[in-house]
Each structure stands twice: as C-alpha cells, then as structure tokens.
Amino acid sequence: MPIRVHLDVMLAKRDLTLTALSQRIGLTLANLSVLKNGHARALRFSTLEAICEALQCQPGDLLEYEPEHD
Amino acid sequence: MTPRLARRPVPLIAIEALVAIGLVGGWLVVGNVVGNIVLSLFTQHHSLTIPVHGLPYTTIADGHHSLGAVADASARLAVKAAELRLFDVAPVTFFGMRLLEALTWVTSLMALHLLVRFLRSTRGEHPFSPRNGRRCTAMGWWLLASFGLHATFELLSVQFAKATDIHAAAIGFDPNRFDWTTLLLACCALTAGTLVRYGAELEQEQALTV
Numbered sequence: 464m465p466i467r468v469h470l471d472v473m474l475a476k477r478d479l480t481l482t483a484l485s486q487r488i489g490l491t492l493a494n495l496s497v498l499k500n501g502h503a504r505a506l507r508f509s510t511l512e513a514i515c516e517a518l519q520c521q522p523g524d525l526l527e528y529e530p531e532h533d
Numbered sequence: 534m535t536p537r538l539a540r541r542p543v544p545l546i547a548i549e550a551l552v553a554i555g556l557v558g559g560w561l562v563v564g565n566v567v568g569n570i571v572l573s574l575f576t577q578h579h580s581l582t583i584p585v586h587g588l589p590y591t592t593i594a595d596g597h598h599s600l601g602a603v604a605d606a607s608a609r610l611a612v613k614a615a616e617l618r619l620f621d622v623a624p625v626t627f628f629g630m631r632l633l634e635a636l637t638w639v640t641s642l643m644a645l646h647l648l649v650r651f652l653r654s655t656r657g658e659h660p661f662s663p664r665n666g667r668r669c670t671a672m673g674w675w676l677l678a679s680f681g682l683h684a685t686f687e688l689l690s691v692q693f694a695k696a697t698d699i700h701a702a703a704i705g706f707d708p709n710r711f712d713w714t715t716l717l718l719a720c721c722a723l724t725a726g727t728l729v730r731y732g733a734e735l736e737q738e739q740a741l742t743v
Contacts, residue, residue: 494743504741505663 467527470499473518488513633686640679647672663742666735673728680721687718 474484481499485492490510497503498510511522518525651668652660661669 490743497741498743502741503743504738506743510743 464501465529465531467529468498468501468503469525469527470495470514473520473524474499477518479518484514484517487517633682633689637679637682637686640675640682644672644675644679647675661731661735663735663739666732666737666739668732669728669735670732673725673730673732676725676728677722680718680725684718684722 474481481495482492484490485495488510490513498506511525514525515522647668651665651672654660654665654668658664
C-alpha cells in the first residue's frame with residue numbers, strides 16, 4: 464500500500480509506548496499494532512483525531528504517500 | 534516493507550449484477566413452488582382427477598394446454614405426489630422427502646429474513662459496506678443451504694419419477710428433458726457463493742479498519 468504510517472517514529476519522538484498510547488486514546492492494542500505495522504486497510508477520522516491529540520501532531524506527521532514502483 | 538494482504542478486489546458492479554440475477558432466479562423458483570402449492574390445493578379442493586396408467590390422481594385435467602407453463606408445474610407436482618402417495622414408496626422415504634421440503638422452506642425463509650435485515654441495516658450506506666460483511670457471509674451460507682436442499686429435492690424427485698417409470702405423457706411430464714429449474718438453481722448457488730466470498734473480504738476489511 465502506498466500510504467506509509469509513521470506511528471512508530473512519532474511514538475519514539477514523544478517517548479511513548481504503544482501500550483501507553485492505547486490507554487490514552489481508548490483504542491485496543493491489537494488495532495494500534497495493525498496501524499503501526501502498516502496492515503490497516505482504513506483509518507477512521509475519529510481514530511486519527513484521537514492519535515493527533517494524544518501525540519500533539521498533525522495528520523501529515525503520521526501519514527505519508529509513497530508511490531509504488533514496479 | 535509493507536506486506537501485501539489484499540487480493541485483487543472483486544468489482545462491485547459484478548457482485549451487484551450477480552446478486553440481481555440470483556434474486557430474479559430465486560424469485561422465479563419461489564414463484565414456481567408457490568404456484569405448485571396453490572394449484573395443488575385448488576385441484577385437491579375441487580377433486581379434479583384424471584386417470585394415468587390406470588391410476589387416478591389429482592391434477593387439472595387438460596390444464597397443460599390451457600394454462601401453459603404454470604399448469605406444467607402443477608402436472609409435475611401431481612407426478613411427484615403420485616410417486617410418493619400412490620406408488621410403492623416406503624414411509625421413511627415419504628417422510629424423508631417431506632422433511633427435506635420443510636428444511637428447504639426453513640432455510641429459504643431464513644435467507645429471506647437475513648436479506649431484509651441486510652438491506653435495512655445500512656442506514657443510507659451502500660449495503661456492501663465492510664460493516665455488513667458478517668451479514669453478507671451469513672446470508673450467502675443460508676442461501677447456499679437453501680438452494681442445495683432445493684436442488685437435492687428436485688434431483689430425488691426426478692430419480693423417483695425414473696424409478697417408478699411414470700412418464701405421464703398424458704400430462705406432458707418427461708423426467709429426461711432439460712430442467713430450467715436446475716439452471717436457475719445453479720445461478721442462485723453462484724450468487725450465494727459470491728456473497729460468501731465477498732462477505733469474507735468485507736469482514737477482513739472491517740477487521741483491518743482502525
């Protein structure tokens with residue numbers, strides 16, 4: 464998928480663990496892992512909003528479009 | 534590196550076309566069965582009988598010519614009734630066939646019930662949304678069960694007709710001719726299978742939505 468998720472980078476910058484983020488925003492650890500590892504097919508605006516609020520960042524800091532090369 | 538999870542998605546228009554064909558086919562089959570029952574009740578109520586191979590059984594005497602395909606369905610039902618009631622069929626076979634027919638109806642009604650819930654559950658969304666994946670799969674399995682039972686019933690009926698050597702030329706029944714019901718059932722089974730497969734895809738998409 465050409466959309467890359469930089470959740471691990473943002474977590475490292477904020478010195479947070481995935482478990483801590485999961486507790487802060489009320490999303491299951493399993494779902495956050497799916498997002499962090501790039502397995503997610505879709506992302507709700509409500510989830511994006513909660514993550515941006517918890518990590519004090521913009522959606523662009525979390526997501527990046529990278530065209531696929533054959 | 535991001536793992537590649539998604540297979541090539543089935544085009545939605547293809548799914549919708551298949552479902553439309555399946556639903557039309559399904560309603561034709563249901564109409565056929567309902568027509569059979571209504572005509573059977575009618576003929577039983579009016580005690581219309583004709584002799585075939587020296588044995589009397591209930592049907593519309595020359596309805597095959599006057600009522601066309603619908604009467605033909607009635608004639609086929611009459612042949613089935615004759616096989617099961619008048620000829621030497623073991624009671625276990627008779628009740629087995631009735632049980633099979635009842636199961637066919639139960640599964641058909643369950644599938645119809647799920648279809649209504651499926652269409653009403655979306656609140657303006659497209660019915661094939663990831664949220665509806667589980668319902669889509671369940672509906673597909675019930676439809677498959679229903680059509681499978683229906684096809685088994687049809688096949689057994691034809692086998693009985695062959696085994697008892699009733700060709701009933703007088704009322705136009707030939708167990709060896711091409712049966713359109715089989716083709717309709719095949720279309721319906723294809724639709725049901727597609728629903729199961731697409732439902733599983735939607736379920737996966739829903740599971741990977743965060």
